[in-house]
């Protein structure tokens with residue numbers, strides 16, 4: 352279906368007979384502008400164990416404005432088509448382009464920039480403080496837009512100096528927006544924290560005074576009991592990404608976070624490491640990987656769905672408006688085609704969503720009451736035209752972003 356085939360909410364009635372309505376998923380961690388690097392992480396020479404600074408793509412600083420926009424559009428279509436209505440997107444450059452793409456595709460966003468120190472992360476051009484200034488202007492320009500919220504972050508403890516982390520945290524406080532940071536995502540980060548700070552990544556950030564309940568911590572894999580205790584006491588929100596984490600050979604202690612009543616949600620990370628950007632896949636992995644890890648009965652299907660909806664919304668500080676279907680909340684709704692030989696009840700719906708549903712099950716998606724996927728196809732943008740344009744650009748021998756590096 353191309354643009355214009357759907358006449359929009361003014362058509363009045365959506366026939367949902369035989370379909371199951373759920374709140375849209377809230378993807379608590381991604382990077383929209385890496386969308387052109389789909390699956391790159393699967394190449395054996397890319398994910399180098401122990402090296403947090405691989406000298407390989409993604410080189411987002413070499414991307415043109417068109418490439419930034421198209422990367423974001425691909426990411427957002429993938430998200431919508433798999434039942435995600437809100438995307439948290441972390442960029443280094445061009446935060447306005449992410450918002451422009453989101454306006455076009457119709458997905459809800461919490462987006463922002465992450466500081467990088469040119470000494471600690473030398474790939475690409477420095478982004479600080481330009482990115483923060485750009486973000487501040489964007490947040491001001493879009494204040495009051497119900498679909499757009501913003502954050503300021505620092506990429507990670509390993510790619511930022513202590514001063515830069517503290518400065519980025521202060522900028523977020525000034526703007527009264529969340530602070531977003533990758534945390535304890537890699538054994539090499541633990542080693543770097545020990546070397547630079549003499550302690551664990553979590554304790555290092557705590558000493559810098561940046562941890563509180565406005566912090567979104569991404570991944571949070573390599574933590575001990577004391578780290579978990581600190582994160583719980585500070586009220587830090589955790590965006591756990593089961594598939595991309597498992598691809599790197601690890602499993603986060605998700606069940607332990609949930610058992611302690613911490614603020615936890617699910618995310619996918621980018622198309623680079625998560626080729627379908629599907630929260631549906633994260634649901635089953637969130638459960639089964641915890642079982643493999645030894646937490647046999649810790650999480651069930653209903654728990655996983657809650658993590659991916661209200662849990663993530665809470666991590667993003669947005670649970671007052673999204674994450675559940677309630678009177679007064681935004682109409683971020685996904686209609687699934689689910690069936691069961693005995694008929695559907697709540698338990699079979701939860702199990703079906705987690706273990707059976709896929710992209711083909713997603714029939715209709717509404718964001719803020721606007722139909723953005725109808726009959727399984729994006730209704731805001733012509734997906735075939737996007738594919739054709741990209742094929743013309745990259746399959747015809749034209750320069751790809753990484754060729755400019």
Ligand SMILES: [Zn+2]
Pocket residue numbers: 380381382441533569620621
């Ligand atoms: Zn990330």
